[in-house]
Amino acid sequence: MTRSIVAQPLTADAFAPFGDILEATGTPDKIINRGFCARFHDRAQLDFGSGGRAGISVFRGAPVAWPVEVALVERHPGGSQAFVSMTGHPFLVVVAPDEDGTPGTPRAFVAAPGQGINFHRGTWHGVLTPLHAPGLFAVVDRIGDTPNLEEHWFDTPFVVEPGEDCASAGLAQASRQGEN
Numbered sequence: 001m002t003r004s005i006v007a008q009p010l011t012a013d014a015f016a017p018f019g020d021i022l023e024a025t026g027t028p029d030k031i032i033n034r035g036f037c038a039r040f041h042d043r044a045q046l047d048f049g050s051g052g053r054a055g056i057s058v059f060r061g062a063p064v065a066w067p068v069e070v071a072l073v074e075r076h077p078g079g080s081q082a083f084v085s086m087t088g089h090p091f092l093v094v095v096a097p098d099e100d101g102t103p104g105t106p107r108a109f110v111a112a113p114g115q116g117i118n119f120h121r122g123t124w125h126g127v128l129t130p131l132h133a134p135g136l137f138a139v140v141d142r143i144g145d146t147p148n149l150e151e152h153w154f155d156t157p158f159v160v161e162p163g164e165d166c167a168s169a170g171l172a173q174a175s176r177q178g179e180n
């Protein structure tokens with residue numbers, strides 16, 4: 001038995017309880033480089049805790065197909081984690097509220113081209129989930145010697161399907177399981 005979730009386009013308001021969206025929207029904070037570049041300054045709450053430091057890694061994730069099964073969410077008690085697509089493809093973002101130390105019902109979003117995300121420290125989230133190949137991402141997170149991963153396996157997995165808004169926004173064109 002599974003439980004279904006409908007993925008929505010990623011918006012700042014909906015994602016605010018879980019993290020930040022990295023995107024060039026609104027008025028730039030600074031115009032730099034002799035007017036040839038707009039800087040959207042300091043747009044994420046980075047946090048690497050005590051004893052950790054910031055690191056940038058490159059993830060090459062295998063793309064998934066709709067519908068996407070979510071059996072696991074995790075969190076990083078020691079720091080934030082940012083996913084920045086290096087290809088500009090849409091990707092799936094799954095988060096969940098914390099309910100006394102365990103995740104509540106997850107929410108799913110599809111990040112549009114030009115959107116990156118930063119999970120706030122301790123936010124329950126699905127693992128990196130590309131929808132298109134190559135699933136190349138720059139990941140900014142905590143580098144440290146102490147454990148920084150807590151996993152939660154759901155007794156009943158969730159199945160994520162793209163919502164109408166994702167389809168109409170052209171965000172859900174990934175393949176479907178079982179289709180060639």
Ligand SMILES: NC(=O)N[C@@H](O)C(=O)O
Pocket residue numbers: 074081125126127128149
């Ligand atoms: N474990 C790891 O490096 N990646 C996960 O934290 C993830 O969110 O994908």
Ligand code: NI
Pocket residue numbers: 074076081125126127
């Ligand atoms: Ni993570």
